[in-house]
Amino acid sequence: xxxxxFVGYRKWWYLxxxxxIVAGMISFGFRGLNLGIDFKGGNLFEIEFEKPLTVHEIRxxxxxIGFGDAIIQQVGTxxxxxxxxxxxxxxxxxxxKGELQQxxxxxxxxxxxxxxxFGQKLTWDAxxxxxxxxxxxxxxxxxxFEFRIAVAAxxxxxxxxxxxxxxxxxxxxEVTTSTVAAYLTILGxxxxxxxxxFDRIRENKNVLRKLPFDEVVNSSINQTLxxxxxxxxxxxxxxxxxxxxxxDTLKDFAxxxxxxxxxxxxxxxxxxxxxxxxxNRVSPKYKVSSK
Amino acid sequence: xxxxxxxxxxxxTVFERAGTVDVEKGYKITKVGVKKRRYTVTFILVLxxxxxxxxxxxxxxxxxxxxxxxxxGTRVILTAKDITGEGITEEKMAKxxxxxxxxxxxxxxxxxxxxxxxxxxxxxxxxxxxxxxQAAIDIIGKTAQLEFRIVEGxxxxxxxxxxxxxxxxDMLKGAQAGYDNSGKxxxxxxxxxxxxxxxxxxxxxxxxKNLAIVLDNxxxxxxxxxxxxxxxxxxxNIDTLEEAKSIALVLKTGALPMTFDVEDxxxxxSTLGPDSLTAGxxxxxxxxxxxxxxxxxxxxxxxxxxxxxxxxxxVLFWGLLVWIKAALTLPGIAGMILTIGMAVDAxxxxxxxxxxxxxxxxxxxxxxxxxxxxxxxxxxxxxxTTLITAGILFYFGTGPIRGFALTLSLGVxxxxxxxxxxxxxLLELVIDRKIFEKPGFIGARKLVADK
Numbered sequence: 001x002x003x004x005x006f007v008g009y010r011k012w013w014y015l016x017x018x019x020x021i022v023a024g025m026i027s028f029g030f031r032g033l034n035l036g037i038d039f040k041g042g043n044l045f046e047i048e049f050e051k052p053l054t055v056h057e058i059r060x061x062x063x064x065i066g067f068g069d070a071i072i073q074q075v076g077t078x079x080x081x082x083x084x085x086x087x088x089x090x091x092x093x094x095x096x097k098g099e100l101q102q103x104x105x106x107x108x109x110x111x112x113x114x115x116x117x118f119g120q121k122l123t124w125d126a127x128x129x130x131x132x133x134x135x136x137x138x139x140x141x142x143x144x145f146e147f148r149i150a151v152a153a154x155x156x157x158x159x160x161x162x163x164x165x166x167x168x169x170x171x172x173x174e175v176t177t178s179t180v181a182a183y184l185t186i187l188g189x190x191x192x193x194x195x196x197x198f199d200r201i202r203e204n205k206n207v208l209r210k211l212p213f214d215e216v217v218n219s220s221i222n223q224t225l226x227x228x229x230x231x232x233x234x235x236x237x238x239x240x241x242x243x244x245x246x247x248d249t250l251k252d253f254a255x256x257x258x259x260x261x262x263x264x265x266x267x268x269x270x271x272x273x274x275x276x277x278x279x280n281r282v283s284p285k286y287k288v289s290s291k
Numbered sequence: 292x293x294x295x296x297x298x299x300x301x302x303x304t305v306f307e308r309a310g311t312v313d314v315e316k317g318y319k320i321t322k323v324g325v326k327k328r329r330y331t332v333t334f335i336l337v338l339x340x341x342x343x344x345x346x347x348x349x350x351x352x353x354x355x356x357x358x359x360x361x362x363x364g365t366r367v368i369l370t371a372k373d374i375t376g377e378g379i380t381e382e383k384m385a386k387x388x389x390x391x392x393x394x395x396x397x398x399x400x401x402x403x404x405x406x407x408x409x410x411x412x413x414x415x416x417x418x419x420x421x422x423x424x425q426a427a428i429d430i431i432g433k434t435a436q437l438e439f440r441i442v443e444g445x446x447x448x449x450x451x452x453x454x455x456x457x458x459x460x461d462m463l464k465g466a467q468a469g470y471d472n473s474g475k476x477x478x479x480x481x482x483x484x485x486x487x488x489x490x491x492x493x494x495x496x497x498x499x500k501n502l503a504i505v506l507d508n509x510x511x512x513x514x515x516x517x518x519x520x521x522x523x524x525x526x527x528n529i530d531t532l533e534e535a536k537s538i539a540l541v542l543k544t545g546a547l548p549m550t551f552d553v554e555d556x557x558x559x560x561s562t563l564g565p566d567s568l569t570a571g572x573x574x575x576x577x578x579x580x581x582x583x584x585x586x587x588x589x590x591x592x593x594x595x596x597x598x599x600x601x602x603x604x605x606v607l608f609w610g611l612l613v614w615i616k617a618a619l620t621l622p623g624i625a626g627m628i629l630t631i632g633m634a635v636d637a638x639x640x641x642x643x644x645x646x647x648x649x650x651x652x653x654x655x656x657x658x659x660x661x662x663x664x665x666x667x668x669x670x671x672x673x674x675x676t677t678l679i680t681a682g683i684l685f686y687f688g689t690g691p692i693r694g695f696a697l698t699l700s701l702g703v704x705x706x707x708x709x710x711x712x713x714x715x716x717l718l719e720l721v722i723d724r725k726i727f728e729k730p731g732f733i734g735a736r737k738l739v740a741d742k
Contacts, residue, residue, distance in 0.1 A: 111558035118554035129687040133680045181692045188677030195673040227643040235632025238578025246574045247567035253625035
């Protein structure tokens with residue numbers, strides 16, 4: 001079998017990750033994220049109209065009653081829109097709905113309202129869930145493997161998180177509670193990949209005691225490579241099906257899952273185990289070179 | 292690469308050789324026979340469970356409970372406001388849930404679901420098929436604090452100056468909307484016996500004064516007390532019978548112990564759901580088919596084993612969801628689709644290990660034993676992290692997100708069980724067939740030549 005030198009090029013892999021992350025963070029710094037009403041609070045209507053309309057026409061109508069600042073997005077066909085406003089009172093909502101009826105709204109597919117306070121609670125819950133997940137994972141991996149590997153896993157997760165945030169900022173896709181759920185799932189999934197590699201390193205470390213650690217890690221990555229690729233494919237295939245033919249909500253999920261699976265697979269092979277190698281170079285715990 | 296296993300394999304080799312002899316000469320050494328029988332039993336048991344699952348699922352349209360986002364309806368989240376400063380106690384929340392339940396019941400809404408969010412003052416109410424919920428929300432969320440107070444004068448702004456609260460709504464036995472003799476809309480209230488006594492005391496002590504009937508800090512009516520009354524009280528000045536009916540309903544079901552804010556209202560039209568469900572199902576089916584094709588192309592015979600395992604996994608998973616009456620939601624579908632990859636992963640981990648062992652010159656049976664021996668720990672470690680995050684998600688999530696976390700956790704657990712029990716048994720039963728000795732049959736092309 002051909003052995004690919006993953007470890008030797010690790011600085012390039014770090015660089016690639018760095019470029020993607022920096023690009024994402026620049027975008028994030030400038031325009032932030034497109035937070036949905038789940039997090040900001042507000043009202044959302046998804047409407048199917050009797051006839052095709054333009055964003056301009058809808059905005060014109062809403063402007064008349066003082067809601068010209070609403071976010072109006074076309075969904076699929078030209079008679080299908082999502083309209084988002086700040087939180088409306090009962091009377092304001094009646095007014096907006098009345099105006100939309102004037103435009104011959106056929107069906108209200110969704111009609112949602114969230115108070116900003118509740119939105120903040122959801123945001124806080126998400127952050128809390130993330131923090132606790134990271135700590136729990138750190139503890140679990142330390143117990144099952146070792147502390148260094150746990151730290152590498154956490155760095156990987158932070159990598160995936162930054163890539164995720166960056167891509168959401170660049171693509172400016174809406175972030176909803178579903179996005180957060182998908183992201184948290186991907187955290188677990190992304191680790192699956194890494195753990196398979198770590199597991200092999202743990203096994204090989206004892207068998208290949210004479211070899212330098214770099215080589216142990218590199219053969220471990222190579223030995224598990226087929227598995228990494230195949231599992232990533234087997235996960236991506238259905239997720240991409242969902243991305244292509246799922247409805248809007250499912251597409252949102254699928255988009256998040258796709259980024260997560262790809263970023264997770266990348267960070268497992270190109271970051272996680274490389275970090276342990278770099279760490280071992282700086283402060284050796286295992287044999288550094290064969291001399 | 293080839294040499295690395297030497298130390299570990301020394302004990303295995305003996306077993307391997309023994310196995311070889313048995314199989315090739317067709318002997319049936321008791322130990323192997325017993326093992327075989329055990330796996331046959333396991334295999335049959337799994338098939339029985341699968342059959343039971345199919346029985347549960349069939350017919351799928353009826354057995355599978357759909358979440359709100361798939362069938363359409365309304366979800367409302369109410370959160371308690373602590374205005375009295377007494378805190379949001381467990382007791383008050385339980386009482387509030389009880390009252391909300393009876394209000395929803397009185398409204399005649401079918402299949403509602405009322406849940407508390409763990410560790411918070413929030414209540415999630417799901418009302419399938421309700422797509423114009425405003426009237427219902429107004430009633431459900433109304434505090435309905437009824438008070439009887441004496442009018443002590445008129446403020447400068449024309450409002451009543453009210454005395455202390457003399458009686459509250461908890462002394463009511465019932466309330467009914469109707470018309471009085473002159474045809475005006477009223478709500479007549481019936482007191483409990485204690486309430487009748489109290490009402491008599493209040494009215495007899497205040498003859499000639501105005502008695503204000505206050506609902507949620509709004510004076511509904513303030514009639515003059517003509518004489519001491521032993522019977523019932525009436526709220527007047529109501530515009531419509533509809534309004535009277537909602538007042539009667541909230542009075543009958545009692546006042547909520549706290550004021551609630553309507554924090555989140557989601558109405559999903561009844562067409563959006565089925566469309567998403569169909570799309571999700573197609574995506575799932577096509578995804579599964581493609582994964583199976585991929586597995587068969589890559590792993591050949593082993594791919595077929597993965598194929599059966601995946602089918603068993605899906606049937607068991609679905610059966611379990613039906614059994615525990617978990618509602619299928621959009622996030623749930625996404626979770627299910629993600630677990631396909633995870634379920635297949637258990638197979639891939641074992642197969643890749645088998646191929647490695649076969650390349651080292653091992654026989655299929657030994658390779659398989661090794662595959663599972665090394666694989667199960669990897670699979671366990673890899674899945675536990677997913678379970679950890681899913682568990683945390685379940686704890687902190689609301690509504691559909693929890694559905695997602697639950698689906699994901701169940702999927703992960705069942706996929707592991709399927710791999711360790713079913714895939715193992717199936718492989719044990721077929722691995723000794725001659726065809727497995729052909730490397731091409733398990734997708735290991737280069738093989739022994741390596742050695």
